[in-house]
Amino acid sequence: xxxxxxxxxxxxxxxxxxxxxxxxxxxxxxxxxxxxxxxxxxxxxxxxxxxxxxxxxxxxxxxxxxxxxxxxxxxxxxxxxxxxxxxxxxxxxxxxxxxxxxxxxxxxxxxxxxxxxxxxxxxxxxxxxxxxxxxxxxxxxxxxxxxxxxxxxxxxxxxxxxxxxxxxxxxxxxxxxxxxxxxxxxxxxxxxxxxxxxxxxxxxxxxxxxxxxxxxxxxxxxxxxxxxxxxxxxxxxxxxxxxxxxxxxxxxxxxxxxxxxxxxxxxxxxxxxxxxxxxxxxxxxxxxxxxxxxxxxxxxxxxxxxxxxxxxxxxxxxxxxxxxxxxxxxxxxxxxxxxxxxxxxxxxxxxxxxxxxxxxxxxxxxxxxxxxxxxxxxxxxxxxxxxxxxxxxxxxxxxxxxxxxxxxxxxxxxxxxxxxxxxxxxxxxxxxxxxxxxxxxxxxxxxxxxxxxxxxxxxxxxxxxxxxxxxxxxxxxxxxxxxxxxxxxxxxxxxxxxxxxxxxxxxxxxxxxxxxxxxxxxxxxxxxxxxxxxxxxxxxxxxxxxxxxxxxxxxxxxxxxxxxxxxxxxxxxxxxxxx
Numbered sequence: 276x277x278x279x280x281x282x283x284x285x286x287x288x289x290x291x292x293x294x295x296x297x298x299x300x301x302x303x304x305x306x307x308x309x310x311x312x313x314x315x316x317x318x319x320x321x322x323x324x325x326x327x328x329x330x331x332x333x334x335x336x337x338x339x340x341x342x343x344x345x346x347x348x349x350x351x352x353x354x355x356x357x358x359x360x361x362x363x364x365x366x367x368x369x370x371x372x373x374x375x376x377x378x379x380x381x382x383x384x385x386x387x388x389x390x391x392x393x394x395x396x397x398x399x400x401x402x403x404x405x406x407x408x409x410x411x412x413x414x415x416x417x418x419x420x421x422x423x424x425x426x427x428x429x430x431x432x433x434x435x436x437x438x439x440x441x442x443x444x445x446x447x448x449x450x451x452x453x454x455x456x457x458x459x460x461x462x463x464x465x466x467x468x469x470x471x472x473x474x475x476x477x478x479x480x481x482x483x484x485x486x487x488x489x490x491x492x493x494x495x496x497x498x499x500x501x502x503x504x505x506x507x508x509x510x511x512x513x514x515x516x517x518x519x520x521x522x523x524x525x526x527x528x529x530x531x532x533x534x535x536x537x538x539x540x541x542x543x544x545x546x547x548x549x550x551x552x553x554x555x556x557x558x559x560x561x562x563x564x565x566x567x568x569x570x571x572x573x574x575x576x577x578x579x580x581x582x583x584x585x586x587x588x589x590x591x592x593x594x595x596x597x598x599x600x601x602x603x604x605x606x607x608x609x610x611x612x613x614x615x616x617x618x619x620x621x622x623x624x625x626x627x628x629x630x631x632x633x634x635x636x637x638x639x640x641x642x643x644x645x646x647x648x649x650x651x652x653x654x655x656x657x658x659x660x661x662x663x664x665x666x667x668x669x670x671x672x673x674x675x676x677x678x679x680x681x682x683x684x685x686x687x688x689x690x691x692x693x694x695x696x697x698x699x700x701x702x703x704x705x706x707x708x709x710x711x712x713x714x715x716x717x718x719x720x721x722x723x724x725x726x727x728x729x730x731x732x733x734x735x736x737x738x739x740x741x742x743x744x745x746x747x748x749x750x751x752x753x754x755x756x757x758x759x760x761x762x763x764x765x766x767x768x769x770x771x772x773x774x775x776x777x778x779x780x781x782x783x784x785x786x787x788x789x790x791x792x793x794x795x796x797x798x799x800x801x802x803x804x805x806x807x808x809x810x811x812x813x814x815x816x817x818x819x820x821x822x823x824x825x826x827x828x829x830x831x832x833x834x835x836x837x838x839x840x841x842x843x844x845x846x847x848x849x850x851x852x853x854x
Contacts, residue, residue, distance in 0.1 A: 355739045357765040360752035365583065367591040371566040374753045375573045375582060378745040382478045384575035385746050386488075389757050391427045391600045392438055392563040393472045428538055428602040429563065434550050436543040440505055441559050445471045448501040451494040455501070458487060471564075478576050485589045493593060495560060499553050510545050517847045518623040524630040524798035527619045527845060531794050532636055532691050534611035538603070539688065565596025570753045574746040604687035610636050615838025616795045616830055618805065619845040629703035629799030633710050634693035635792045640684035641760060646771045647779040648682050648692075648787055653730035655717050656680025656694055656710075661729065663713045664694055672814055674698045674706045680714075686758055692787060700800055704807035704830050707795060708821035711833065718788040720781045727777050734772050741765075793837055797830065801844060805830050 363374045430437050446469075449455040461483075462469055467476030469488050476484040516522050526542070533539045571590060573582065614635070638644055649657070656664035656679045668678035675698045683690035694710040742748050755764055797804050807828035808818050818828070826832020834842045 353735055353738070353769070355769075357742055357768075358748060360755070360762065363749045363752060364756075367566075367583075367587050369566045369591050369593060369595065371590055371593060372570045372753075372756065373573060373583075373586060373590075374570065374749040375579055375586075376745045376749050377577060377579055378574045379576050382576045384474070384476050384478050384481045384484070384573075384577070386474045386571065386573045386575075387750065388472045388492075388569050388571055389750075389753050390472065390564075390569040391602060391757070392429065392559075392568060393442060427600065428604055429600060432538075432541060433547060434555060435541055435547040436509060437551050437555060437559050439543075440502070440509065440548070440551060441556050441564075442471055443505045443509075444497055444502050444556060445491055445495040445560070445564075447505060448498050449496050450490045451496055452490060453487070458491075461487065481575070481577075482585065485585060489589045489593065492564065497553055497556050497560070502551075502553055502556060506548050506551070509543070510548055513543065513545055518621050520621050520626050520628070520630055520798060523619060523621045523847065524632065524796070527617075527798060528632050528691075528693070528796055531612040531617060531796060532610060533605075533607060537607075537611070538605045539607075562597045563600050566590070566593045567595040568600040570757050572746070572750050572753045574749060602687075607636070607688045610792065610794070612794060613839065614792050614794055615841070615843060616797075616834040617843045617845055618797045618799075618801050618830070619847065620799065620801045622847060625800040625803075626700075627800070628697055628699055629797050629804040630695075630697045631703060631707050631710065632693045632695055632796045632798075633707065633714065633793055634680075634691055635787075635789070635794060636689045637682050637692040637787055638684055638689055640686050640690070641764075642684070644783050644786070645682075645684055647775045647783045648684075650727060650730045650734065650772065650775055651717065651722070651780045651784050652680055652682045652692070653733060654722055654726045655713060657682070658730060658733065661733075663716075664696075664710055667709050667713060668696050668698075668706055672705075672709065672817060674702050674709075678706070678710075680710075686760070700803035701806075701808050702812070703797055703799065703804040704828060704833070705818050705821055707797065707830065707833060708825045709817075711790070711793075711795070711825065711837070712821065714788055714793070715790055717784045718790060720784065722777070722780055722784070724777050727775070727780055731772060731775065735769055738769060790837060795830075795833060795837060805842065 360374075363376050365373050365375065367373060427438060446458075447455050449458060453461070458469070462476075465476060465480040465484065467474070467480060467484055469476075469484065469491065471491055474484050474488045516526075526540070529540045530537075571586070573586065575582070638648060642648075654662060656662045659665060659679075660670070662679065664680055665678050668674050669676065675696045678696035680692070680694040682692050694714060696706050696710065698706045741751060751765065755762065761767075807822075807830065812818060822828045822832070826835055831842055834840055
């Protein structure tokens with residue numbers, strides 16, 4: 276033990292000497308002994324300049340580098356052409372569509388199964404490439420079409436959650452030939468991961484990995500005890516969701532836009548989960564999980580022809596599902612709630628911050644107006660630190676860490692435009708007024724050609740990053756096909772953005788940012804958020820200016836200007852009161 280202590284002390288001392296030598300070298304000292312406390316001869320004081328000689332000049336100030344906007348228009352236009360989907364697309368003998376690409380960077384195999392009925396059972400991969408997208412969803416229903424938990428608009432209303440429950444138990448319940456523990460142990464030994472929608476594994480183990488993956492898809496055991504445990508795990512967080520500030524804000528926002536009874540806002544509940552039996556899970560799997568409802572995406576260190584033979588020998592035997600998955604997308608005829616100011620308070624402890632959303636319905640993603648709306652929003656609040664809402668709310672006024680706006684364009688029904696931030700209770704009204712003010716500026720046409728050029732350059736120059744990985748490339752193409760989108764979407768992407776004019780921006784701002792159609796939602800401690808700022812905050816000048824424009828320091832002034840004059844207090848029990 277004494278020897279170990281001695282060695283540890285010596286090692287620590289040696290490391291200190293090395294550090295001291297490095298520090299002295301950076302400071303220009305010739306001898307590191309001084310750093311260790313060794314007595315040194317005193318250093319002679321600096322000599323004053325001789326009489327009649329000018330004093331030494333101070334070092335010149337650092338030269339500031341150029342700003343990014345100075346380079347606008349000084350480089351040749353981007354000349355990037357995306358690859359063609361046809362180069363990667365093929366089909367197996369059973370009709371399963373496959374997008375396949377060689378990638379010899381490392382000896383790894385990545386594959387994902389895109390299906391409108393995927394849910395649960397996700398596993399993280401160890402290899403390259405893009406995983407499922409992580410876009411934020413502002414209400415319970417998100418569009419289907421990828422691995423993960425977004426619902427497909429196929430579930431019975433009284434059994435919402437069956438999609439995710441089935442996907443989870445397909446993985447956690449094991450198969451007819453392997454228990455869940457056996458699958459876990461084997462995949463750990465192979466240093467890979469597998470789920471109903473994903474396989475990521477070293478190339479030397481790909482044959483066994485494909486066999487296990489197909490077994491999960493075709494022979495899930497669906498044991499009753501595992502279904503019960505997964506159901507209980509899904510129910511537990513539901514019991515506290517009304518206490519979560521961000522969750523309450525998201526759910527309430529969706530219901531204000533689309534309505535309480537819309538499939539878009541339909542929520543999984545304890546009741547709908549308890550309605551699901553094992554027979555329901557087995558029937559759902561048989562009805563929708565099959566080769567005719569999926570697209571396989573494969574990339575890795577292989578020869579394409581050889582890999583297609585392996586896929587044919589495995590996934591070529593996958594049966595077709597009983598029913599073609601045809602989602603029943605909802606019809607959205609207009610804003611479900613009347614414009615105005617709404618407030619909702621989470622249950623439990625009163626929060627010290629409020630979440631603000633200001634917005635309305637927008638458009639669908641393949642609408643011809645979308646590029647112009649996207650560029651308009653880039654200047655307004657979607658362009659990170661260069662955008663107006665971020666600059667005003669965060670940088671200038673210091674009210675929040677995150678402040679932005681987004682255009683949540685969906686594929687099959689109108690999405691939502693929303694300005695967003697989260698700030699302390701006393702500045703909720705002030706922050707809301709600032710966001711509304713920026714929306715009104717944009718609505719009035721307060722945007723320049725310079726703003727448009729900056730936004731357009733950002734979007735155009737970011738386009739190649741969509742194709743930065745081999746696996747990501749073919750996922751892009753597969754997702755387009757699964758969602759039934761235009762095949763030339765990427766071929767025409769740049770031209771659709773490049774042809775947008777300043778007149779287009781002003782036109783779509785008038786069309787989609789109409790202040791009299793805005794919904795303002797504040798989620799938080801109602802009494803404090805409603806009261807507004809006191810007179811002790813440092814930015815009183817800006818607060819007073821906004822209060823003068825929007826009817827005072829409380830949120831009631833906004834209600835009079837953008838609604839029926841009332842602040843509508845929403846109950847989490849789906850009942851609204853007015854006061």
